[in-house]
Each structure stands twice: as C-alpha cells, then as structure tokens.
Amino acid sequence: MTTESVTTAGTRADEAGVATTPVSHAHELTVVEVVDETDDAVSIALAVPDHLVSRFRYHPGQFLTIKIPTDRPGGAARCYSLSSSPHFENDLIVTVKRTPGGYASNWLCDNARPGLSLTVMTPSGNFTPKSLDGDLLLVGAGSGITPLISIAKSALVGGTATVYLLYANRDRRSTIFGTELHDMVTEFPTRFTVEHWFESDQGLPTAEGLMRSLELFSAYDAYLCGPAPFMEAARSALHGIGLPDAHVHVERYRSLSGDPFADVIIPSDTSAETVSATVELAGRRIELDWPRDTKLLDVLLSKGYDAPFSCREGECSACACTVRSGEVSMLKNDTLVDADLSLGLTLACQSVPVSESVEIAFDQ
Ligand code: FES
Structure with a gap:
C-alpha cells in the first residue's frame, strides 16, 4: 500500500509531490451492433478501444450509465445493466426495453445504430455474485433479465454453479433472450434450468405461486430484478421458503433525476x-x-x-x-x-x- 497526499488545487500528488492527471469516469464508446430482441427491446453492443479495456472491466450483474443526447436542462442519463458476460464477450452489451412515454429508452431504441458514439460511465454496481461456484437462484421479470443473463452466462462458463432461473413475462413473444436461454439450457443441461412464467397463461406472479416454484431452492443465493410489484411478490416468496435475507440480492430499476456526468x-x-x-x-x-x-x-x-x-x-x-x-x-x-x-x-x-x-x- 502506498501513501498519497492531496494538494488543495483539485489534483492529487503522489509521495514525491508529482501531480497526476484527474481520472475521468466518462468515455466515448462506439456502437458496433444493434440487435432487435423483441418488438420493444434492442441489444446495443459497444466496442471498447484497447486503451480503455482496463477501465471498462466489469463483473456480471453490473451496469453502465449512459448519457442520452437531449436539450433538456440537467441532461438525461440512465443506468442499463450489462447483458453480456465478461468471461467470453469482448463488447459491452446493454439491452434496452422501451418504457411507454420514457425519453431515454425510446431515444436509444430509435437512434442506436452502428457508428453512433455514446458517452458512457465505467461499469458500476454491487449486484454481482461473490462467487460463480455457489448455486444461484435467479428470479426476474421483463427487462430485469439483463443482469441475470450476464450472471447466468458467467457462472456457466466461468464457474461451477448450478443455476435456476425463474423468468416472468407477458407472453412468449415479449420474452427477451428466449432463444439464447433455450440454447444455454441445451449446452448446460445439468447445470442450467429455466422456468418461464407467462402471464397470458398463469396470470400475474403472486407470492404464493412463486413459493411453489422456488421452494426447492432455499439453500441457494438469490438474485432478483424486475418491476416493483414483481419484486415485492418475489421477496415475499423467498421469505416464505425460508431463504435468509443475507442471501437475497436485489437490483432495482433506477431513474436518475440529476446529471451524474456533471463536473464536481x-x-x-x-x-x-x-x-x-x-x-x-x-x-x-x-x-x-x-x-x-x-x-x-x-x-x-x-x-x-x-x-x-x-x-x-x-x-x-x-x-x-x-x-x-x-x-x-x-x-x-x-x-x-x-x-x-x-x-x-x-x-x-x-x-x-x-x-x-x-x-x-x-x-x-
Ligand atoms: S453513486 Fe449511486 S448511491 Fe452513490
């Protein structure tokens, strides 16, 4: 461990008193691919130039904060979970679902094209397993699948965990990553199981219904992501099956009111x-x-x-x-x-x- 002192001029100095350049968290990344996932969701792949690779290293389950071009005072920035795996995918991929009336998600779905430059903050977030070798219970709904598929892919490729995913959607057509999840089950039949919950067939997920699906997994580490009512039902269900709170990890949707890109x-x-x-x-x-x-x-x-x-x-x-x-x-x-x-x-x-x-x- 080294010791640093701080100057009063807004830069920092090392032990020899040599000023170093302030570190920026925001960088320009270029869109290299856009894939339509469903009628209202796209995956956007961003290339990381060689000189930024170390700055954009991430853990499965983390997110990017993206600056959305706008004339609005205060700017617009949104956090999007990475759906890619750091274990075998070079590009950073975020998957964005249109929010009715929402500015940022609709702007990205309408304007993201290969060649577009976006201002992106380095990856953040603590919704990430400490180990990819312990068994994982992933519970998600809608676009809440994005951090969960990153965790699942990473555990299957980079760890030894058994992974059970319960994934709720309106219907099969609105299911993001339906084909990719099917392929993952085919590739890892003894380690990966997906249970789909279609509201068109089963109605909205309830705590009681989820308990019936999840009762075998009270010894797993659980990761939850989805809309607030779904999360409430899922948390009740996990409580009901006796899964300790310390083993339940929750990722919430975030809508930023300020501008995290603004200078301090x-x-x-x-x-x-x-x-x-x-x-x-x-x-x-x-x-x-x-x-x-x-x-x-x-x-x-x-x-x-x-x-x-x-x-x-x-x-x-x-x-x-x-x-x-x-x-x-x-x-x-x-x-x-x-x-x-x-x-x-x-x-x-x-x-x-x-x-x-x-x-x-x-x-x-
Ligand atoms: S930066 Fe988000 S809680 Fe502090």
Whole structure:
C-alpha cells in the first residue's frame, strides 16, 4: 500500500509531490451492433478501444450509465445493466426495453445504430455474485433479465454453479433472450434450468405461486430484478421458503433525476470546518481534510481520485464503502438496507462527516 497526499488545487500528488492527471469516469464508446430482441427491446453492443479495456472491466450483474443526447436542462442519463458476460464477450452489451412515454429508452431504441458514439460511465454496481461456484437462484421479470443473463452466462462458463432461473413475462413473444436461454439450457443441461412464467397463461406472479416454484431452492443465493410489484411478490416468496435475507440480492430499476456526468465543483473559499479522513481506495491510503458540509465522493472526485460511483443520488450503491472508525451521516439512502448498515456500509455520494476523524475503506 502506498501513501498519497492531496494538494488543495483539485489534483492529487503522489509521495514525491508529482501531480497526476484527474481520472475521468466518462468515455466515448462506439456502437458496433444493434440487435432487435423483441418488438420493444434492442441489444446495443459497444466496442471498447484497447486503451480503455482496463477501465471498462466489469463483473456480471453490473451496469453502465449512459448519457442520452437531449436539450433538456440537467441532461438525461440512465443506468442499463450489462447483458453480456465478461468471461467470453469482448463488447459491452446493454439491452434496452422501451418504457411507454420514457425519453431515454425510446431515444436509444430509435437512434442506436452502428457508428453512433455514446458517452458512457465505467461499469458500476454491487449486484454481482461473490462467487460463480455457489448455486444461484435467479428470479426476474421483463427487462430485469439483463443482469441475470450476464450472471447466468458467467457462472456457466466461468464457474461451477448450478443455476435456476425463474423468468416472468407477458407472453412468449415479449420474452427477451428466449432463444439464447433455450440454447444455454441445451449446452448446460445439468447445470442450467429455466422456468418461464407467462402471464397470458398463469396470470400475474403472486407470492404464493412463486413459493411453489422456488421452494426447492432455499439453500441457494438469490438474485432478483424486475418491476416493483414483481419484486415485492418475489421477496415475499423467498421469505416464505425460508431463504435468509443475507442471501437475497436485489437490483432495482433506477431513474436518475440529476446529471451524474456533471463536473464536481467545490468552492475553494469554503469556510466549513474540516475533519481528518483516511480513505483506503484501490490499494492506496489517502489522507484528506474533509469539509463538514461536503459529501465524501465530491471531495474525492474534485481532487482527481478514482472513486467508484454512478448515480450520485444515493440510489445505486455503486459508491458503497465501509466506515472503519469514526462516524458519518448520510443525507439520503435509498439503497442500503439494515443488514448493510450493520456492517458499517455507507454511501460516499451522500456521506458527510460527524466525528473529528474518520477512517473509510472502499472495499466493496
Ligand atoms: S453513486 Fe449511486 S448511491 Fe452513490
């Protein structure tokens, strides 16, 4: 581990005091392929140039934040889960389903063509299995399949897990990746099972109905993604079959109200009192003066540190970190649950210091 000090000029300095260039999370990527998945969903493949390969490494289940061209004040940005697998696919693939009346999804479905350049943030998110060797229960509906198919493909190719997927859709025609899932079952018949739930035949999924489907999997690690009512039913079902909360991982749909691509500017004439902070980030130990009125992520980004983030709104947990000592408070938290808080997790994008000194580690 090396030690860094921070200059007051918005750049960072190494031990020799040499200023280094601030790290940008946003990059231009080019669309190389667009595939129609259903009547209202497309997969968009983005090529990663050689010099950005290390910046765009990702884990199955993570997402990209994409800037959508618009004249709207405040811009438009949306998070889309990666449906590709980092284990065998070179391009980054996001799958976008039209939201009725939604600007971003319709813009992408209407305008994504090979050659289009998009501004994209490096991958984020904690909806990713710690191991691809433990058995996985994947429960999704509609476009909630996107992170789940990335996890499934990765576990089948890069791990030894047995994977059970319950996938709910309106009907067979609206099922994204229907053919690909069928091919995966054919290739991995003893390790991968897909149970389709078609509302046209079975009605809306209920907690009781899902319990009947999932009762054999109470020892699996569960990953859930889909619309809110479906998630509620699925969580009740998993609770009903006795699957501990610590083994249930949930990915929510996000709609960003702010612009995570906007520059972070901290007034240099701030008179706010500071506390001393020690931050462990990517193997480095950073000593900071942390103003009491400034969020930790803003302090780090303004000084050029490569801290993880996506929404900057307390909704995605991409910036989650652990408070090792001292106390912070979060201005907003729409993502960490009690189990996370009891482990000392906090959101860097929403944390301001409370105690005189704080020690924090980005270890998630
Ligand atoms: S960046 Fe999304 S919660 Fe902090």
